[in-house]
Amino acid sequence: MKKLAVSTLAVLLACPAFAGHPHDGSSWQIGGMDPYVGLRGGMGYNNTNYNFLGSKESMTDFTFQGRAAMGLEIDKTFRSEIEWSMYSKAKDSAEFDGTNVDVNTKLQTLLMNSYMEFGGYRMIRPFVGIGLGVGFADVERSGADIVTKSHDKTGFSASGMMGMTFDMEYFAVDVAARYNYVDVASGLHNFGGDLGIRFMF
Secondary structure, three states, X not given: OHHHHHHHHHHHHHHHHHOOOOOOOOOOOEOOEEEEEEEEEEEXXXXXXXXXXXXXXXXXXXXEEEEEEEEEEEOOOEEEEEEEEEEEEEEEEEEEOOEEEEEEEEEEEEEEEEEEEOOOOOOEEEEEEEEEEEEEEEEEEEXXXXXEEEEEXXXXXXXXXXXXXXXXXXEEEEEXXXXXXXXXXXXXXXXXXXXXXXXEO
């Protein structure tokens, strides 16, 4: 997984060098659709519902998140993309039936996102989006009185986004608020915000 992550980021970082420039008028199109790559980063609030010893507690922490996407834009109104996201480790502790337990959660997601932009403005447009895919989580519990145990699980993931696009024609800056759900443990919820850039081709 780490080799795949490094390779993907290397390709995405190199792609802007091949993007079209206003002076030469070059642009790639696929059936009237403009391809793009995007890099995003931000911060979020993670809430994992964890069951242990017959009780459930909410394990919460702030996380950093990074995303890479490849997609197609249609007439500055619709766009679809495949997005891969990585989150920093979320750490929290709680008492389960008198036993103090530390829970660490590592998360990655792979989503197919679709967006709709509004207003018909050339430069600044609001948007909403939804995403469906899978989440890959590693949830580890540990403590002084218990055996350390780790659970790797792949589960359904869904996301909702809303924000603003600042379109500079050959690249765009996106500011977005996001909610992401992953069907692991007893439900993982992430609320966050992103700042990203998309390079058009």
